[in-house]
């Protein structure tokens with residue numbers, strides 16, 4: 001068993017990671033959806049490839065966190081970092097990989113001049129809210145509304 | 150992180166604009182439709198960027214720990230000369246790739262693929278511009294008899310066939326080349342730019358991060374369509390076949406490997422603090438990464454071809470097929486294979502060795518050229534580039550020239566601007582604003 005802390009490298013997202021991200025997503029959600037990740041990874045690379053990060057162990061990606069900096073949304077004038085999709089390979093959870101990814105992406109967002117970072121978590125996803133609370137996020141007053149069409 | 154943006158002095162900026170009007174005539178279309186295809190993305194700007202706040206100390210080599218050079222004249226001639234060569238070669242590749250992409254850009258089947266390639270071309274133009282900025286923003290006269298203005302003229306005057314590196318002297322035959330080139334040749338670019346981030350010459354190091362950010366998108370421009378193509382191929386579509394894709398990989402990968410320079414070299418760059426890795430080490434990293442891309446493509450193919458397999462079953466099936474088994478009708482020949490590093494090489498350690506795609510050793514030229522005809526794209530085999538290689542191979546085998554001599558005759562080593570730019574009737578860099586009629590003249594050049 002390798003020493004995880006030392007052997008895991010947190011680095012910017014690259015197109016080479018698509019296959020591994022598809023696997024993590026399939027492991028956590030049970031559905032194989034390569035097209036979704038081709039589009040998404042393409043999108044984040046196009047936007048700013050230095051914000052999104054992956055955790056790699058021996059050249060295999062075992063965690064990812066994708067996001068970007070935007071402004072002018074929801075009346076939020078200041079440029080805001082958004083963490084939009086993430087996942088840690090279920091085999092590697094609970095070993096601070098999510099935390100390390102989070103710390104890196106926060107730093108990268110800060111380097112782009114944003115002073116706030118936001119994310120949206122489904123009320124039922126206790127693990128994700130627990131995770132973001134542990135990373136220092138607080139519930140925001142902005143409340144999402146939705147209706148079907 | 151902040152970047153500072155600058156533009157070239159007027160006549161040089163205008164020269165690049167004239168070049169763009171000739172070789173990247175779809176540029177205006179890109180600009181006009183930017184929001185449609187790249188909503189909210191930072192708009193493209195033709196300028197040079199310098200990253201602020203990078204490491205100020207030399208990171209490798211004999212001067213490690215000392216402050217990075219901010220001016221060429223502070224460098225010893227050897228270092229400055231080496232660097233100048235690298236900047237000119239890099240500029241040549243950036244402009245050269247646009248000349249290649251333009252040939253087949255219109256043939257894309259998908260609008261998104263086409264627009265991504267078009268954006269990538271505009272960014273290559275910016276990369277070329279960035280390198281011209283490095284030439285013009287400093288004084289290189291202690292290591293070059295040619296003025297910076299003439300160096301710019303030389304670079305803008307190069308066409309497919311007279312570029313510094315072999316990969317940029319090969320015409321594209323279809324949109325498959327646009328895509329495979331992005332995935333394989335821009336990947337070399339990524340490795341080179343990443344290495345040059347440590348450059349002992351600070352303006353070079355500062356130029357790299359913005360270029361690398363753009364390069365990440367270029368690689369996606371190559372890999373994402375390929376993933377879609379292999380899926381379609383697995384589903385029985387007839388557009389881009391696995392064999393067609395394999396042949397394109399066979400065409401480009403050897404040129405990509407050669408862009409790292411001779412496998413025995415690169416020590417000088419490390420010693421001079423210009424790059425942190427020797428050629429072989431960087432080339433190995435590149436080859437390994439290409440292998441990863443290829444395995445993912447095979448997996449994507451297999452899962453589309455045998456959709457009932459679970460993830461774990463598919464992983465096992467892929468390994469078994471690669472070992473030669475036939476699984477549910479899928480055999481080894483259905484998949485993509487990474488060409489051997491020595492296949493079809495004309496520079497470096499294995500230059501003119503007769504090694505097949507899978508490492509087979511050929512003893513006789515006729516058998517080897519037959520192998521090449523079975524593994525390279527048919528359209529490419531009709532090219533001057535391929536013919537030139539076969540002629541040299543025959544000479545090497547006939548004992549007329551050594552492999553080393555043949556390497557230096559390959560287009561890859563053609564000198565930057567073999568002819569004096571002053572002798573050209575058309576100049577890109579002009580002192581007074583050009584008349585509109587003169588803008589059209591260069592169109593005849595390619």
Ligand SMILES: CC(C)(COP(=O)(O)OP(=O)(O)OC[C@H]1O[C@@H](n2cnc3c(N)ncnc32)[C@H](O)[C@@H]1OP(=O)(O)O)[C@@H](O)C(=O)NCCC(=O)NCCS
Nearest residue numbers: 085086087088093094095096097098099126127130131134
């Ligand atoms: C949430 C997730 C990223 C956490 O990754 P991880 O590597 O296991 O997390 P870490 O080990 O780095 O934990 C970091 C912190 O989060 C907390 N945390 C992690 N998982 C948690 C959970 N299920 N419930 C509550 N808190 C949790 C930890 O307690 C830890 O806090 P600490 O450092 O103060 O002890 C991972 O479980 C995951 O990928 N979940 C699925 C994500 C998902 O559904 N994505 C799709 C929608 S975008």
Ligand SMILES: [Fe+2]
Nearest residue numbers: 243273276338
């Ligand atoms: Fe480039």
Ligand SMILES: [Fe+2]
Nearest residue numbers: 335338364367
């Ligand atoms: Fe590129």
